[in-house]
Every structure is written in structure tokens, then in C-alpha cells.
Amino acid sequence: MKYVVIYGDGPRKEVMIKIAKLMHKKPVLVMIGRSGLKVDETLSFEEVYDSKKATINLDKCNGCEECLKACQKGAISKDLKINWNLCEGCPACYYSCPMDAIDFRVVKSGEIRVYVSEGIPVVEYDYAPWINRYVFVRHVRDIAKRLANDENTWIIEEGWHPMPWAFNIRIDGYNDPNANLVLGKNDQVLSFNEIEKVVETLEVIGQ
């Protein structure tokens, strides 16, 4: 069975969902950030933990603000709250603290849900702003490969990588690095007609 993987977490995800719906009769796997799609059946749910972040134990803290001065990332505020979006888990605050009040914890940095929505298998992911999203997305892609279980799986990808500012849809084959088709770029919005052309092209390529 040949799957088509639709992957996208950028500003055009609605377009990606439309493509998925147009391709409803094909075996389609949609991969998308928070989609808002109706979940008919959850197939799996995975929480991703990997980033170490500093925390302050206020019961031990004497308010000396040494940590605040030590932090090069501006992650600690005057009221001694740590902004995990800025904290990189380095040990500077830890070593500066005279009260042994700082600790590190591995925090939840994302989740990946696989579900069925109106007959379409969907891999939906959500990740915290501090996570290395390239590593996270690789993990999501691995799930897609496993689900598709076919080396010739085609991917329709909203191409933020390596150019996050540009919009394009790339069609790519895991086994064939030359088999891609770029359909739009520079923030161009595809019309429905254009989307239908994409689908027709896929039907030709996918045979």
C-alpha cells in the first residue's frame, strides 16, 4: 500500500488539511501541528520529555538574586520566576546559588498523537517553544515512516525546512532524493484549483 504523508506545521496548515481531504480516497497520512481536526479514534499518544530546565525552590531561597546576575540568558525575573522559553539548562545559576535552592528537571516538551479523523490517519504534534524542533520533527517523521511502513511513501511537506519563511509544498520520496516537486514558494497561497492540480499530479506520480 502506498501512503502519502502530508506534513506541515506552518501558517498554511489549513491548506494541508484541505489537500488531505481532497485526497481522502487515497491512503493518506496527515502530519500536522495543532490541527483542530475532530478525533474519531485515538491510536496512540506519546509525551516527549527531553529538555532540562532550572527551577527554584522558594523554601530554600533567601532572595539574594545571585542567580539572576549569573544567568546570561535573562531567564530569571526579579520575582525569581524562570522563563523556560529562555532557560537553556546551563549550570550558571546553580553554581551561583549559596542556598542550594536551584535544581534541574526534565520537563515535558511535546506530545504526539496519532488518530483517525473522518477516515484520515493523522499524526498531530505540539511542541514547547524551547525544544529543538528539528530533533522533534525527526521523531515525528520516524513515526510517519513506521506508520506508512513503505519505503516508497510519498511526502507532501510544507517546506519550512530549511527555509521557514518560504512556503512551498515539496513532494519527496524517502528513497529518491530527486523525486520532488516544488509547487509554490515565497509565501504564495495555493488556490483550490492549484491544490487539485497537486492531487492530479500525485495520482500520476503515485501509480
Ligand code: SF4
Ligand atoms: S540554567 Fe542557565 S539559562 Fe537557565 S536560568 Fe539558570 S543560568 Fe539561566
Ligand code: SF4
Ligand atoms: S541565588 Fe539561590 S538563594 Fe539567591 S535568589 Fe537565586 S535561588 Fe534564591
